[in-house]
Amino acid sequence: MVSIHGHRCLIVVLFTMLLTGAVQYNNSVAYAKTTVVTIGTGGVTDMYYLTGGAISHTIHAKRKLHKVRALVEPTEGSAYNVNTVMAGHHAFGVVRSDHQYQAWKGLAEWDEQGRQKTLRSVFSIYSESMTLVVTEKSGVTQLSELKGKRVNIGSPESAQRRHAIDILQAVGLDHQKDIQAEAFEATDTLRLLQNGRLDACFYTVRHPSRTIREVTSGAFKVRLIPIAGPRIQAWLKTAPYYASSQIPMNYYPEAIHREDVPTVGMKVTFVTSIKVPVLVVYAIVKDVFDNLDQFKKLHPAYALLTKKSMLEGLTAPLHPGALKYYLETGLKP
Structure with a gap:
């Protein structure tokens, strides 16, 4: 015959098992959940829009591995993309290198706003x-x-x-x-x-x-x-x-x-914010650089790209996720 004390112990054990299972289940769901990010580009007939599409297409093939998807959104262009990335409306933006420089330094359009201190560079693309x-x-x-x-x-x-x-x-x-x-x-x-x-x-x-x-x-x-x-x-x-x-x-x-x-x-560059998670940026950089030969075939403007040239024209600090990949692969000493 089981005592009342024994019943209480059994209930506690069962409750603990159920709670542990629930936590493990929720963690597995969270782990399996795909992170969806947006890329600010340009008009739908613009090369910036096509470039956002090329990046999205490249990481799509590895989405099950990295759990990252990218949606391409048409915008008003380079300077606009800086501002929407800074405001958190886009995770990434296609930005001309002089706008990246001006935003980081607080010049020209950003003279009154001051330096965009959370701006981070990821890589550059074509010239x-x-x-x-x-x-x-x-x-x-x-x-x-x-x-x-x-x-x-x-x-x-x-x-x-x-x-x-x-x-x-x-x-x-x-x-x-x-x-x-x-x-x-x-x-x-x-x-x-x-x-x-x-x-x-x-x-x-x-x-x-x-x-x-x-x-x-x-x-x-x-x-x-x-x-x-x-x-x-x-x-x-x-x-x-x-x-x-x-x-x-x-x-x-x-x-x-x-x-x-x-x-x-000028380089056309890919930028983000320091607030975007390291592993998300790392996954995108890895997918593009590890599959660069395939990426270059997506448009003639990419034909001359090299991994080295894709680190040129960047003036905002590298995002830690991008830097992690470049250090691992020896692109940055």
């Missing part, structure tokens, strides 16, 4: 290369020969114009004194080059570019001029949001030269 196109008739074969020429540097207040002025200043040219600077929209440049109203134009664009393909196949023969050399390399050390890049001329078979063109450009 938006500074492309200097000149007509054959102009006789220009190098950057310094733009002096006295009619050069479109972009419309007032545009990023295009700021980039062109940066390059000119780097080689000692004053856009107000040394060239005949024009302020046309980039979309007008093709027509103006082809009808002889311009000798040259600066154009910031990813490659391959339909616009550059069209201008190199027009009636007026054109060439792409290198933006390189000791003065450019020295200047790059003062402008960490720029990085060296290269324009493959096999993209433009009707240009009058076949040699690839060294240049510089």
Whole structure:
């Protein structure tokens, strides 16, 4: 016959077993639960949107292993993505390297808000290369020969114009004194080059570019001029949001030269917030870098990517999850 005391002990044991089982069950459910994150990109026809899709596609294949899924959301673009990541509306954002730099330093659009101290970089992707196109008739074969020429540097207040002025200043040219600077929209440049109203134009664009393909196949023969050399390399050390890049001329078979063109450009980068969990960021970086060959096939703009180049143009500190992967693989000493 079991005593009352014995009954009470039995009940306590059974209750403890049930409670332990419930906790274990809940833990297993939590462990199995997939973390869903959002990526702020650009317009649905924009390369930023396609890039967010490429990252999402790459990590989707490993979702059962890492328990991470990424949803791509169209947005107003780079600067907007910085702000939504900082506000917690997106976990990740596709952001141009100069905007990353400005946000981290509290410059330009972030002058009043101050430094975005929780911004973290993850990796960079393709380059938006500074492309200097000149007509054959102009006789220009190098950057310094733009002096006295009619050069479109972009419309007032545009990023295009700021980039062109940066390059000119780097080689000692004053856009107000040394060239005949024009302020046309980039979309007008093709027509103006082809009808002889311009000798040259600066154009910031990813490659391959339909616009550059069209201008190199027009009636007026054109060439792409290198933006390189000791003065450019020295200047790059003062402008960490720029990085060296290269324009493959096999993209433009009707240009009058076949040699690839060294240049510089803005990096399109992938950013997040320090508040995003380490293991989530680590999983995304690992999936992209471990499957880089497959990732590069998703768009021609990714063709020249290397693991080393994907750490260029980053000015905000690396997120600990990204750093964990780079240290494990020797990409960071």
